[in-house]
Each structure stands twice: as C-alpha cells, then as structure tokens.
Amino acid sequence: MLRAARRLAVRVPRGFRPPSRGLADDAAAKGGPIPTKLTFNLLAPHKAIFNKAEVDQVIVPGADGMFGVLPGHVPTIAELRPGMVEVTVASGDVKKYFLSSGFAFVHANSTLDVCGVEIVQLDELDPSAVSSGKSEAENALSSATDEVEKAKAQIAVDVYTTLTEALASNK
Amino acid sequence: MYRPALLLALCAAASAFQAPFLSSSSFRGASLAKGVTPAAPRARACGPMMGIKELRDRVTSVKNTKKITSAMRLVAAAKVRRAQDAVLKTRPFSETLQKVLGGLIQRLKKDNFDSPLMTERAVKKVLLVIMTGDRGLCGGYNSYAIKKAEGRIRELLAQNIEVDLVTIGNKGNQYFKKRYNVVNSYTIGNSPTADQATPIAQNLLATYLAGDADRVELLYTKFTSLISSEPSVRTMLPLSPTGIEAEGDEIFLMTSKDGSFGVERASSGKVEPQQFPKDMIFEQDPEQILSAILPLYFNGQILRQMQESVASELAARMTAMQSASDNASDLIRDLTRQMNRQRQAAITQEISEIVAGASSGAN
Numbered sequence: 001m002l003r004a005a006r007r008l009a010v011r012v013p014r015g016f017r018p019p020s021r022g023l024a025d026d027a028a029a030k031g032g033p034i035p036t037k038l039t040f041n042l043l044a045p046h047k048a049i050f051n052k053a054e055v056d057q058v059i060v061p062g063a064d065g066m067f068g069v070l071p072g073h074v075p076t077i078a079e080l081r082p083g084m085v086e087v088t089v090a091s092g093d094v095k096k097y098f099l100s101s102g103f104a105f106v107h108a109n110s111t112l113d114v115c116g117v118e119i120v121q122l123d124e125l126d127p128s129a130v131s132s133g134k135s136e137a138e139n140a141l142s143s144a145t146d147e148v149e150k151a152k153a154q155i156a157v158d159v160y161t162t163l164t165e166a167l168a169s170n171k
Numbered sequence: 172m173y174r175p176a177l178l179l180a181l182c183a184a185a186s187a188f189q190a191p192f193l194s195s196s197s198f199r200g201a202s203l204a205k206g207v208t209p210a211a212p213r214a215r216a217c218g219p220m221m222g223i224k225e226l227r228d229r230v231t232s233v234k235n236t237k238k239i240t241s242a243m244r245l246v247a248a249a250k251v252r253r254a255q256d257a258v259l260k261t262r263p264f265s266e267t268l269q270k271v272l273g274g275l276i277q278r279l280k281k282d283n284f285d286s287p288l289m290t291e292r293a294v295k296k297v298l299l300v301i302m303t304g305d306r307g308l309c310g311g312y313n314s315y316a317i318k319k320a321e322g323r324i325r326e327l328l329a330q331n332i333e334v335d336l337v338t339i340g341n342k343g344n345q346y347f348k349k350r351y352n353v354v355n356s357y358t359i360g361n362s363p364t365a366d367q368a369t370p371i372a373q374n375l376l377a378t379y380l381a382g383d384a385d386r387v388e389l390l391y392t393k394f395t396s397l398i399s400s401e402p403s404v405r406t407m408l409p410l411s412p413t414g415i416e417a418e419g420d421e422i423f424l425m426t427s428k429d430g431s432f433g434v435e436r437a438s439s440g441k442v443e444p445q446q447f448p449k450d451m452i453f454e455q456d457p458e459q460i461l462s463a464i465l466p467l468y469f470n471g472q473i474l475r476q477m478q479e480s481v482a483s484e485l486a487a488r489m490t491a492m493q494s495a496s497d498n499a500s501d502l503i504r505d506l507t508r509q510m511n512r513q514r515q516a517a518i519t520q521e522i523s524e525i526v527a528g529a530s531s532g533a534n
Contacts, residue, residue: 043264045365045471051263062454075447077271078454079463103464105271108448113267117467 034072039111040087042097044119049097050087058112059086060104061162069104069112076106082159084122084166085114096122098166100159127167134160223517226510230503237499243308244492250361251485257362258478265471272468273444275461286458287380288465289409296333298354298375298384299323300407302391302476303343304484305358310491312392312484313342319402320390324351335384339371339477354378363481368474375473376466379408391476392483407472410465 037054059068061083085097102116137156144150221229301320303313320336320343327334337355338344344356357371378384387408393401453460 041263041267043267045261045264045474046257047260048263064454074450074452076452076454077275077457077460079460103268103271103460105267107445115264115267115467 035110036071037110038069038071038073039109041111041113042085042087042119043113043115045117049119053089055087055089056091057088058114059084060114061085061099062104069106071110073106073110073112075108076104078104080104080114080116082162084162084169085116085119096166096170098122098125098163122166122170125163125167130160130163130167134164221509221513223510223513226506226513230506230510233499233502233506237496237503240492240495240499244489244496247485247488247492251482251489254362254478254481254485257364258475258482261365261471261474261478265468265475268464268468268471270445272461272464274447275457275464277444278447279457279461286462286465288376288462288469289411291409292385294332294385296335296384297327298335298337298378298387299327300337300339300375300387300389301343301347302359302389302480303338303340304480305341305360307342308491309484309488310494312487313340316390316392316402317343317346319404320347323388323390323404337371337375340480359477359481359484361481363474363477365470365474368470368477372466372470372473375408376469389473389476391480393479405476407469410469 037056038058040050040053040055040058041048042050057068057070059066060078061080063079063081066083067078080099080102082100083098085099087095087097089095097119098121099114099116100118102114102119105113105115107113134157137153137160141150141153141157144153299320301316303316307313324334324336334351336347336351336353337357338347338353339357340359344353347353348356355374357367360367375387379387386406389405389407390402391405393403
C-alpha cells in the first residue's frame with residue numbers, strides 16, 4: 001500500500017493557505033503552553049468509549065494514511081478508513097480499537113474527537129471468525145458478477161485484510 | 172298561576188339538552204379504558220338487576236383489570252427511563268458531528284457547494300415515512316398519527332404527486348398496507364438504537380439518490396406534554412443547510428410530581444456550529460468530508476425522531492393507563508357501594524321478617 005507515499009502529497013483544499021504540518025511549536029506560539037496530555041473522545045453512535053479522557057497519544061487511520069496526534073497538534077479534520085485506533089493512555093498502557101470508518105477532529109485546544117460508525121476493542125474480536133470471514137469475502141469477490149456486488153465484496157475484503165493485519169500486530 | 176304540564180315539558184327539554192353532555196362525559200371514561208372490560212358494563216352495574224354474588228364477581232374482575240392497567244403504566248414509566256438513557260448515550264456522537272457539520276457548511280457557503288442530498292428537485296413523487304407505535308393501548312397516539320398521515324397523503328395526491336410509504340411501527344403498517352403502496356416497513360421497538368436506524372436511513376438515502384422519490388417526508392408524533400402530543404410532518408431530504416445549524420437535541424426526563432410519574436421535555440440547547448481556526452488542516456477536500464458526514468448526520472436524525480416517537484408513545488400509554496386505572500377505581504367504589512346496599516337491604520328485610528314473625532307469634 002502506498003499510504004505513506006500518498007500521505008506526503010496531501011491535497012491542499014482550494015482557497016486555503018498551505019498548512020504547516022502538526023508542528024507543536026506552531027500551536028504553542030498561538031495558544032500558550034501546550035498541555036502535557038491530549039483530551040480524547042472516542043465516540044460511537046450508541047456510546048462514548050472515551051469521554052474527555054486524558055491520554056498521551058492517539059494514532060488514527062486517516063484515509064490518506066495513519067497519523068499520530070499528540071498534545072498541541074494543529075487543528076485538523078480527517079476522514080478515516082477502516083483501521084486501528086491506538087490509544088496510549090500513559091506510557092506502557094496502550095489500548096487498541098478497530099474502527100469501521102469515521103472522522104477525526106483535532107481542535108486547537110489539544111482535544112481530539114474520533115467519531116466512528118462502529119468501534120470495537122481489538123481484544124474482543126475473534127481471530128478465527130475474522131479469517132473465515134475474510135475467505136468468505138474473497139469468495140464473494142471472485143464470484144461477484146455486477147459492479148455493485150463487486151464493490152461491496154471489495155470493501156469487505158479490504159476491511160477483513162486490515163482486521164487481519166491489526167490482529168497480527170496485536171500479538 | 173302554576174301550570175304543571177308546562178313545567179314538566181320544560182324539565183324534559185332541559186334534560187334532553189343536557190343529556191348529550193352527560194352521555195359524552197361517561198363516554199370519555201369509556202373510551203379511555205377501551206379494550207379494558209369494566210367501562211362498558213358500567214350502566215349495567217348501576218341497574219337494579221344484579222345480585223350480590225354477581226356484584227362481588229364484577230368487583231373482583233374490575234380489581235384484576237385495575238392491577239393490569241396500573242402495571243402497564245409502571246412498565247411504560249420504566250421504559251421511558253430506558254429510552255432516555257439511549258438518547259443520552261447517542262448525544263456526544265451526534266453533537267460532535269453536528270458542530271463540525273455546522274462549521275463546514277458555514278465555511279462552504281461561499282463556494283456554492285451542492286451535494287445531491289441538499290439540492291431541491293421538482294417533486295413528482297414523495298416518500299412519506301410514518302412513525303407509529305408497535306402496540307395499542309396508548310390512547311389516541313396511533314390514531315392521531317394515522318389520521319395526520321391520511322390527510323397528508325390526500326393533500327399530496329390532490330397536487331398530482333405520487334406517494335410511497337415507509338412505515339416504522341407495526342400499527343401504521345397494519346393500517347396502511349391494505350390502502351396504499353407501502354414500500355418498506357420496520358418495527359420501532361422499545362428503545363431505538365443506532366443499529367435500527369442505520370438500515371432505515373440507508374434505505375431512504377438510496378431511494379432518494381436513485382431518484383425513486385424527489386422528497387422524503389417524515390411524519391412523527393411530537394411529544395409536548397403528558398396529555399397532548401401533536402403529529403407533525405417534516406422534510407428530511409433534501410437536507411436544508413439552515414435546518415442543520417438551528418436545531419438542538421431534545422431529551423425526555425422522568426419526573427415525579429405530586430407522587431406520580433410524569434415525563435418532561437427538555438431541550439439540550441442549540442448546538443453551535445464550530446468556528447474553525449484559519450489554519451485548520453483538511454486532510455480531504457472539505458466538500459468530500461461534508462459529503463461523507465451528511466449520511467451520518469441523516470442517520471442521527473432518523474434515530475432521534477424514532478426516539479422521540481417512542482417517548483411520545485410511552486407517555487401516551489402512561490396517561491391512558493392512568494385514566495383506565497382511575498376509571499376502574501371509580502367503578503370498584505360504585506359497585507362495592509351497591510353491593511353493600513343490597514346486602515344491607517337483605518339483612519333489614521330478614522330482621523323485619525323475624526320481628527314480624529315474633530310479634531305475630533306473641534299475639
């Protein structure tokens with residue numbers, strides 16, 4: 001995957017000046033001292049998994065590549081692709097979640113909101129169910145005839161692939 | 172000079188004039204307890220024909236009915252609480268989305284952004300989504316919604332606009348499936364969740380985007396107070412940018428006033444659109460982000476309306492069951508009084524018979 005490469009070529013929205021990338025000094029210059037902790041909200045439609053929790057760092061799966069958010073991150077809005085949200089609550093205490101899709105909003109006051117359509121803790125996923133689901137999705141993709149079915153199967157395969165990767169990295 | 176005949180005629184006319192009020196007031200009690208046995212035989216209970224045994228049986232049966240109706244009231248009250256919890260859990264998510272959405276729309280206003288979800292089309296066909304309850308015994312709740320829907324359908328048909336229906340809630344489905352074209356039907360359940368709302372929202376979006384409907388309207392019952400809830404119609408699609416900015420979420424609170432349950436409506440206040448700082452980084456094009464957020468927002472709207480409908484239904488049921496219980500209490504009191512009177516009459520009669528017998532024996 002060329003996520004890393006694409007990441008460098010982030011599209012600059014029309015009419016906006018080129019952003020300065022996540023420089024902590026930048027934010028500090030405007031908003032006073034940077035807090036040592038990031039205020040983090042992890043929100044699913046049916047519940048708030050983290051609500052105004054203080055954490056060290058969060059890595060989110062942006063549509064153009066994973067990126068980490070530290071206190072003092074520059075304000076950002078990003079669409080997220082299916083992938084892992086890694087929350088470092090404190091050093092050594094890392095919680096991993098899998099997110100189906102959603103958005104990340106970084107606010108100027110070192111607050112990060114992640115809104116996901118579906119969010120599960122990685123430990124709660126059954127690896128055998130994931131691998132069988134993956135093979136099923138691959139079968140569906142190879143047998144799909146029309147475009148819509150094909151696209152649906154492709155999405156399923158992508159999600160299962162990232163799920164497998166996430167589970168592998170969790171071991 | 173007195174003329175008794177005239178006076179009698181006057182009395183008859185007066186009672187005939189007042190009779191409708193009398194009968195309607197007793198009818199009101201009957202209709203509140205519709206489907207619950209005691210109301211209708213009320214007239215019979217007042218009749219002289221019933222023996223003590225029959226009266227005792229009736230009191231027992233009315234007592235049982237009262238137990239059921241008051242239990243139903245308590246169940247409805249407990250469910251309101253659950254529905255309220257569900258609303259509170261969805262709030263952080265929907266609030267964050269709404270804030271950002273408001274900010275995005277403000278920013279994109281100048282660029283004449285158009286999303287297919289926001290453009291008005293010439294209306295040839297309307298998809299009307301009707302929310303009712305799954306079950307009855309909740310006063311006029313379902314029939315209000317159905318009546319309002321009928322009215323709206325006729326209005327649209329009169330303008331030569333085709334109407335397709337989607338029903339959420341069993342009662343609406345039962346009524347409309349024989350009469351109009353119901354394309355989809357769902358149940359509403361006790362506490363609607365995001366899982367329930369998602370397929371509905373996706374289906375509506377798909378229908379709208381495919382051009383099978385040019386407008387999606389939602390008819391739901393808005394809860395105003397325990398005794399009144401008004402059905403209202405609202406356009407869901409196309410989304411209007413001003414509507415998004417203006418609305419605050421509503422929550423329902425269980426209260427206990429004067430020792431009895433109540434439901435109150437509270438507004439969480441307007442969600443202010445977020446002001447983006449100038450150096451905000453958009454990882455994707457703002458337009459792309461907006462297009463992706465809109466379906467999520469729509470989803471949240473559907474969920475919210477469902478929750479509001481359920482709260483209205485539960486409140487209506489609480490009121491209906493309260494009246495039914497009150498009515499049963501009245502009936503029990505009347506019947507018991509009548510029973511006691513008959514028993515007393517029987518005793519008096521026996522005593523007078525004994526006394527008569529004794530005095531005739533003495534003579």
